[in-house]
Amino acid sequence: MRANFIFSEVWIGLRRNLTMTVAVVLTAAIGMTMLGVGLLINAQVGVMKGYWDDKIEVSVYLCTKGSAIENCAGKEITRTQAQALQTLIKDTPGVKEVFFEDQTVAYENFREMYATNEAFVSAIGVEDMPPSIRIKVTDPDNYHSVVKALRGQPGVSLVVDETKLIGSLFKAFDKLAFYALAVAVILVLAAALLIGNTVRLSAFNRRRETSIMRLVGASNLYIQLPFVMESVIAGLLGGVLAAIMLIVTKVFLIGDLAGFFSRAEIGWNDVAQAITITMITGVAICVLASFVTLRRYLKV
Template identity: 75%
Template sequence: MRANFIFSEVWIGLRRNLTMTIAVVITVAVGMAMLGVGLMINAQVGMMKGYWDDKVEVSVFLCTKGSAMESCKGKEVSNAQKEALDTLIKGTPGVKEVFFEDQSAAYQNFQKLYATNKALVSTAKVEDMPQSFRVKVADPNNYKSVVQALQGQPGVSQVLDQAQLVGPFFEMLDKLAFYALAVAIILVLAAALLIGNTVRLSAFNRRRETGIMRLVGASNLYIQLPFVMEGVIAGLIGGVFAAVILIVTKVFLFEELGRYLGDATAQLGWNDVAQTITITMIIGVVICVLASFVTLRRYLRV
């Protein structure tokens, strides 16, 4: 009988404040979805950084005949200079591996990279490709010392660190995650205020019934439970909608992002999505419960 009474009161409260309940559901859904997207972006950035840290190299391009670079002075790198550079690179602290790429290998990589641009591939020749050393460093965050040691060496045209190419992209993703979390916090606060207003209106509309319940000896928890349940139900429904948004985001955004920027090991997994959904739903319900209790303590007079 007590359970039937509580659920009937919950239904009455949700029906009387239908528009406010819908507003709470939408706000919770958007807020939890933004929070989940922020958490997923953080996880994806971490995976991609781990993936690319092992792939990032320092490319030491060698001089070609007629090169416009001042350090080359129009001369091609000699065999003696290549041998000296190979010894210098291998002896540089922080260097993990060294690979030499000749013009033929560089041309094959160029053809693979620009396979869709047939006009560009047809105009390029093997002798147009620069020779280079591909250097892997032991610590991807400590590449500057390697770059400084190789810049300006005889026969070196240009030293390029690939981390400089992917670095701005990861910075953009970090900022995107920060803004998503910031917006999520604002929306969560808005949801808490909406839940408080909904519970407050519901308590005001049923002040006579709650007064009678108090007179017949009902406990504060028994009186407050229907109002708290209303917030919990709204939070759960909002969490379900947020879960749907996160699943759609995973399929149409993160899978495409992982496909272009790494292999399967760099893609966000469904286990990560499920964990994010669980966290956001728990946070949403907890916020609804806390907002209901705080509002009832302040506004419910029994």
């Protein structure tokens, strides 16, 4: 009897405030989705950082004949300069591995990278690709000493610190995740306010029933339970919609993002973790908003 009464009261409350309930569900779903997207982006950035830490290199491009770089003066690097450069690299502290990439290998890598752009690839020949030396260091966060030692050396046209390129990208991703989490907090707070208003309206509409329940000796928890369950149902429905949106985000956004910048992609366990966190957070906020509102507006 008690269970039937509670569920009937929940159904009455949801039916009476249908439009407000829909607004709560949608707002909660959007807030949970933004929270989950922020968590997914954070996880993906962490995976990509781990992937690139082992692959980021210092690229030392060597002078070729006719090069317009001032340090080359249009001349190709000589054998003496190449030997001196190799000795300097070996003697530079922090160098872990050294790889030489000639023009043929550079062109093959170039073709593989831009395989989808045939017009661009056909316009570049093997002779247009500069040979280079790829250097990995022992500490991925300390490339400065290696770059400083090699920049401006005879036969060197350009020294590229790839950490700067990837670092700026990761900073952009971190900002994106921060803004997503900030918007999520605002939307979740908006959902909490909507839930509070819904509970207040429901309590006001049923003030006669709750007064009678109080007179016959019903406990505070028993009177409050239908209102709290309404909020929980709204939170769960919002969480289900958010879970669907997070799955779609993983398939169509995170997958493309990871495929474009690296081959490292978060797994479905990360998505499940994000869904769990957002679901628990959303339902907890719904329940908390209900209790706070009931204590203020429901005289029991």
